[in-house]
Amino acid sequence: MILTVTLNVALDITYHVERVDWGHVNRVARHGTRAGGKGINVARVVTTFGHTATIAGFAGGATGEAIREEVSRSGIAHHLVAIAGESRRTVALVEGGRTTLFNELGPEVSPDEWAEFRETYSKLLRDCGVVVLSGSLPPGLPADAYAVLVRRAREAGALTLVDTEGPALEHALAAHPDVVKPNVHEIQALSGRECAEANDVAAAARWLRDAGARGAVITRGADGMVASNDEGTWLGLPPERLTGNETGAGDAVAAALAIGLEDGRPWPGPVADAIAAGAAALMSPVAGDVDLEAYRRFRRLVRLQEA
Amino acid sequence: MILTVTLNVALDITYHVERVDWGHVNRVARHGTRAGGKGINVARVVTTFGHTATIAGFAGGATGEAIREEVSRSGIAHHLVAIAGESRRTVALVEGGRTTLFNELGPEVSPDEWAEFRETYSKLLRDCGVVVLSGSLPPGLPADAYAVLVRRAREAGALTLVDTEGPALEHALAAHPDVVKPNVHEIQALSGRECAEANDVAAAARWLRDAGARGAVITRGADGMVASNDEGTWLGLPPERLTGNETGAGDAVAAALAIGLEDGRPWPGPVADAIAAGAAALMSPVAGDVDLEAYRRFRRLVRLQEA
Numbered sequence: 183m184i185l186t187v188t189l190n191v192a193l194d195i196t197y198h199v200e201r202v203d204w205g206h207v208n209r210v211a212r213h214g215t216r217a218g219g220k221g222i223n224v225a226r227v228v229t230t231f232g233h234t235a236t237i238a239g240f241a242g243g244a245t246g247e248a249i250r251e252e253v254s255r256s257g258i259a260h261h262l263v264a265i266a267g268e269s270r271r272t273v274a275l276v277e278g279g280r281t282t283l284f285n286e287l288g289p290e291v292s293p294d295e296w297a298e299f300r301e302t303y304s305k306l307l308r309d310c311g312v313v314v315l316s317g318s319l320p321p322g323l324p325a326d327a328y329a330v331l332v333r334r335a336r337e338a339g340a341l342t343l344v345d346t347e348g349p350a351l352e353h354a355l356a357a358h359p360d361v362v363k364p365n366v367h368e369i370q371a372l373s374g375r376e377c378a379e380a381n382d383v384a385a386a387a388r389w390l391r392d393a394g395a396r397g398a399v400i401t402r403g404a405d406g407m408v409a410s411n412d413e414g415t416w417l418g419l420p421p422e423r424l425t426g427n428e429t430g431a432g433d434a435v436a437a438a439l440a441i442g443l444e445d446g447r448p449w450p451g452p453v454a455d456a457i458a459a460g461a462a463a464l465m466s467p468v469a470g471d472v473d474l475e476a477y478r479r480f481r482r483l484v485r486l487q488e489a
Numbered sequence: 490m491i492l493t494v495t496l497n498v499a500l501d502i503t504y505h506v507e508r509v510d511w512g513h514v515n516r517v518a519r520h521g522t523r524a525g526g527k528g529i530n531v532a533r534v535v536t537t538f539g540h541t542a543t544i545a546g547f548a549g550g551a552t553g554e555a556i557r558e559e560v561s562r563s564g565i566a567h568h569l570v571a572i573a574g575e576s577r578r579t580v581a582l583v584e585g586g587r588t589t590l591f592n593e594l595g596p597e598v599s600p601d602e603w604a605e606f607r608e609t610y611s612k613l614l615r616d617c618g619v620v621v622l623s624g625s626l627p628p629g630l631p632a633d634a635y636a637v638l639v640r641r642a643r644e645a646g647a648l649t650l651v652d653t654e655g656p657a658l659e660h661a662l663a664a665h666p667d668v669v670k671p672n673v674h675e676i677q678a679l680s681g682r683e684c685a686e687a688n689d690v691a692a693a694a695r696w697l698r699d700a701g702a703r704g705a706v707i708t709r710g711a712d713g714m715v716a717s718n719d720e721g722t723w724l725g726l727p728p729e730r731l732t733g734n735e736t737g738a739g740d741a742v743a744a745a746l747a748i749g750l751e752d753g754r755p756w757p758g759p760v761a762d763a764i765a766a767g768a769a770a771l772m773s774p775v776a777g778d779v780d781l782e783a784y785r786r787f788r789r790l791v792r793l794q795e796a
Contacts, residue, residue, distance in 0.1 A: 207590040244555035283514040
């Protein structure tokens with residue numbers, strides 16, 4: 183079982199608007215509402231690929247209740263610890279080809295609620311081979327929250343993948359996660375390194391390993407990704423230059439890498455899977471959705487070269 | 490007691506964003522959530538002016554639950570008939586001085602739910618002197634829904650104010666409401682009349698009375714309003730040229746007019762109150778909020794002239 187941890191779950195609201203009338207009232211004829219937060223999207227993709235996922239996180243208030251209901255409808259097992267605060271919403275405004283996201287910061291989580299989460303997490307680790315820890319930390323949690331969870335997973339014999347940025351990523355590195363998966367902007371911000379060329383990104387991936395990660399994947403949007411572990415460093419190119427839903431693409435990449443970890447397959451096979459999964463997800467407007475037919479087509483066309 | 494009917498209640502979400510980064514992720518550091526829909530705003534203003542209001546409408550799903558909780562916190566009595574559909578949200582995006590609204594259409598209301606509402610409404614009419622019927626109709630309700638409610642109010646001895654547009658307003662006129670309060674854009678769209686000058690608007694107000702309304706108030710934004718009933722036609726000018734939250738202003742105008750009806754005061758006194766209330770509400774970013782000190786200051790400065 184792959185356990186996905188989403189400490190800052192969200193109710194993702196999508197508004198489709200033909201053309202926004204700025205400063206005035208816009209009637210939204212078509213909208214969607216879905217439980218979100220990166221880890222929930224990862225769990226959906228894991229399930230689409232035929233593996234079993236379990237969702238863990240926090241939920242509170244009326245928005246938390248809506249998230250619980252929506253996750254229940256998806257059929258994925260979930261353990262969302264109740265909190266006093268109100269879970270956050272995100273609003274995605276889709277006009278033609280452009281999507282603009284508005285993300286609330288999320289509720290304050292108390293020390294007691296964080297302790298209760300760690301207890302739930304320890305129980306879930308008993309049946310779990312891989313843990314994916316994704317997204318931002320809600321206010322109130324310590325910056326080393328992911329580091330704590332990575333260490334506890336290792337003690338329980340589970341492998342870990344961390345997909346976050348900033349101080350949360352920095353602290354997580356010190357706990358030696360099996361894979362970290364920042365994007366090129368996040369690694370540039372954290373390391374202070376220029377990452378314009380593939381060689382720079384490869385150096386940044388090695389820097390992440392020096393800082394503690396056993397494996398590092400840096401996604402580069404339409405330029406593909408760089409992956410590096412003990413066995414080598416690879417430059418992966420997508421089948422063609424694609425643009426689209428980048429949130430969904432990053433979560434599909436994490437899901438494919440987690441499946442590779444669970445199956446115990448050595449790189450670069452899972453890296454190629456991840457590129458194809460990311461490319462297939464990019465084409466869906468809804469994060470967590472992957473078209474399996476597109477995935478199979480892209481998988482044959484992915485190019486990998488040693489860096 | 491003033492009964493405010495909001496058939497399409499909403500959860501109003503406000504996002505404050507310094508400057509929107511289009512096509513990317515915007516973190517919303519400050520947001521507000523409040524029960525809304527025009528009638529709920531009217532009830533808040535009525536209460537602020539020291540009168541008693543009761544809210545009636547529909548609520549469904551997790552969003553409906555959030556609306557119920559929020560209305561309960563306000564302390565205003567409410568009777569929201571439970572529906573199977575999910576209540577709507579609105580998102581107001583405030584960047585600097587510009588506010589852009591995104592309004593979901595609202596849930597489908599079934600014939601049985603509409604019948605249950607009419608039963609609740611009839612009971613509430615027993616203690617009620619004035620009914621304010623505001624806003625759009627949710628999908629599923631007949632276009633003459635407001636006409637039905639206006640007739641039933643008159644049978645119960647209550648006065649009525651209707652604030653809506655399009656077919657819902659057209660049908661309501663035939664039921665002879667005591668006051669209708671469209672804005673200049675709404676009356677232009679409905680009547681097909683040009684309403685650029687004050688004289689045109691005065692003619693449109695008389696047209697509304699010919700069509701069935703006993704009194705008509707047409708709001709003109711920063712240009713003030715025109716009011717017309719059996720006793721005369723007045724042109725009202727705001728104390729100064731103001732711009733701001735027009736939704737809130739319209740609802741404050743309706744509240745002041747409803748209070749005038751309840752107190753049995755002849756026009757143009759309540760018209761002058763309504764101009765001052767609208768101007769005071771314009772300055773608050775939150776619909777339903779009126780600064781009473783600003784109201785009193787503006788009230789002394791309002792100018793009224795016979796048209």
